[in-house]
Amino acid sequence: MDEFDVLVLGGGLSGASAALRAAQLGGRVCLVEKARIGSQGFQRRNALCIEELASSASTPSWVEYLSVLKAETESYSTAWQEKLDAEGVTVVEGVGELASASEVNVLKPDGGYLLIQGKSVILAQGSKPRFPATLPYEAGVVIGIDEVAKLPTLPEKVMLIGGGAIGIEAALGLQKRGCKVFLCCEQNELLPEMDEEFN
Structure with a gap:
């Protein structure tokens, strides 16, 4: 079983920031994330990019916008990954859930499991859109x-x-x-x- 001083569940902006700071303070840190590092920032980046590109002198087409957004989000995630790597943070890809107050069981992309232990565990699993009960969800019509x-x-x-x-x-x-x-x-x-x- 891998053991760390700090174990962070969730690699959004809050989780990545917590992992980075804990490592800077000398802790042995592990960050568990199922998708991209900094994912909460992508929501903000999506909205900002829509506004910024729409305000530019020559408004790009929607296809051009999507290309810019993809590059922006990849750059954002890569920058965070490099910061974490530089501070020695171990990043584990997968879905983590608490097994005990100090243990996390991670379901990895290949279907295997990994048990990780941390003296301290930080839960930073982010948020997702909340669809009002009065507005029935219909895929492709009601979206985040x-x-x-x-x-x-x-x-x-x-x-x-x-x-x-x-x-x-x-x-x-x-x-x-x-x-x-x-x-x-x-x-x-x-x-x-x-x-x-x-x-």
């Missing part, structure tokens, strides 16, 4: 922000749910690309997590 980059073409009309930073950035970018955008918020203000002067 990450799935926008998988659309072959943009729809004429889009309804975005969520008035946070990611929702607003995506709304602005999609509107600039010619979509008619409807932004729906659960609260009566935008950017509820920000200071009042921002909303």
Whole structure:
């Protein structure tokens, strides 16, 4: 069984940052991630890239946008991987779940299992879109922000749910690309997590 000082479950922005800092402080660190390092940042990157490219002097086609986004996300993930490698963080690809307070069982891509032990375990498994119960999920019609980059073409009309930073950035970018955008918020203000002067 592999043993570490710190074991981080989840390689999104929070998990990768925690792993990096723990290693910088001298810990022997293992990070378990099923997909790309920095995945939470991709949601933000998707929204930002839509807005940035839509604001450029020569607006690229949707196909060109997808090419830029792919390069951006690969670059973002590679940069994080290099930072972690430089600090000696062990990255394990797979889906981890707690086996005990100090042990994690990792299902690897090949179907095998790996048991890892950590003196401290950090749970940073990120988030995923929450689809309201009043809005039945229909694949390809109701999608999360990450799935926008998988659309072959943009729809004429889009309804975005969520008035946070990611929702607003995506709304602005999609509107600039010619979509008619409807932004729906659960609260009566935008950017509820920000200071009042921002909303």
